[in-house]
Amino acid sequence: MSKNRIVLTIGILLIILPFLGFPSRYENFFVIILGLGLIVLSVSNSIKRRSLKDGSVSHYRNSFSEEAVSKIDIKSTIDETPELNEKA
DSSP states (O other), rough: OOHHHHHHHHHHHHHGGGGGGGOOOHHHHHHHHHHHHHHHHHHHHHHHHHHHTSSSSSOOOOTTHHHHHHHHHHHHHHHHHHHHHHHH
């Protein structure tokens, strides 16, 4: 379940909680727990966004960039080799 869906579910639970008929002690407990969960999710989202913005965490890194560079290096090495250039 994505974080957005969890936040939506917690919000809906917080809205309908007063109408479920729990005693006030349990209702207060559930509100505190759901509120803390909402805080944790929002803080973790903001930390993730901030780290992606700064570039310190690269979740969206191109996994083929190393391979592409190595092919370019191999091609440039072949072009620089004198015995292969003489054959062409």
